[in-house]
Amino acid sequence: MSAPDQPTGQPGQPAPTVASVEAVVRRQLATALGGRRGMVEAAVPTIMFTVLWLTTRELLLAVGISVAAALVLLAVRLVQRSTPQFVLNALVGIGIGYLFVWLAQRRGGSEEEQALAYFLPGILYNGGYTVLLAVSCLVTWPLVGFMVGSVTGDPTAWHEDRQVVRLCTRLTWLLALPCALRVAVQGPVWLGGSSGALEADAAIAILGVLKIVLGWPLQLAALAGMVWLLGRNTTPIESVAR
Template structure:
């Protein structure tokens, strides 16, 4: 292997690790499906019969079924559970107000809050995407003080997430006031995946070019192993010293 080939292979390995970690963190294809299906079912049924009750119940039931499927397959359920909570809040809010558009309002407010969280944490020097992905890459928060290049990449990614979600909110909130329920619902469904994919892709681009993460778990294991070896060596020295005293 030449000196030119090794960096290329290292870069490819880094990109592969980054891609796998992002896929795990954001739920992959199934996570996207679980995010879209309840809202799609709600707006589809409401478009046909204009019945808030049956539209809301159908969305809640399908979100619960997605969790059951995850549990039956012993898969990670965090994405499905987050979908259930989101749908449940939407159903409860719409039922209380009697306005079908309010099914979407909790999710819209959550999106706005998340956008602000990405922007504010980045301005504070602790970009949220780094906090979320640090454990996935086994680096925790080591990037804050020990890996400035990686911190810069996390800041860029957090800005991307914040601005993309903020742009999405700037489209949806006016529609909440001006559009009817079916118009808002179909546009919201259409805006579920593309902004998400754009933000994930930009995150991958920034992190693939960043320095490799510092594996703090491996460091801790190495320190523990070194400590055990020091204790064993100290014990051997004490035993040797004891035998020496007995022999003399």
């Protein structure tokens, strides 16, 4: 239930349903992460692919079963009439991974090289996301600030409040940290497997484990840091909604 003295926001815009910037970010992050179920749905296809490749050495079978698992999860979501966002995200990830596998196959790559190619998009994505988040902080337009703007009705008004900019900058750096760590850890393993410095099967197994361990667990650690930071202060949302 909304508080009776809650600010009404800008004329013509819907009233915010939260009273502080910290509450806005907490709510938006909870929606974006999808809770425990979203984490499971994101992890299952990767687990299926890694286990099947290592046990059968059949690349198409590994990709096919991981897609089938994601489709089953999607069907359950549709039957329950709940958001399929996180399953669809997993399917998109599998599709992009298979595109890289296909490109490796077209270049005449071995099965090991094709399996390694499956993990490359995730490393590139995390690298790109790290750069994007870091640049947004360095130019003092942290991306988390736009979460606040999406609720206040004005996408840029938050930037006028230095306290909000500082808070959103710290939160954005915390979001960037897991992505940077994934690249720093997974990148050398992928390069080692691709160059022959590391046995390809060992690199694939390590990447599969790292993709899971450095996935949601690392994201949750970053989220815990963000929750701690958000719990320290209460920044009135009216200061950025006026």
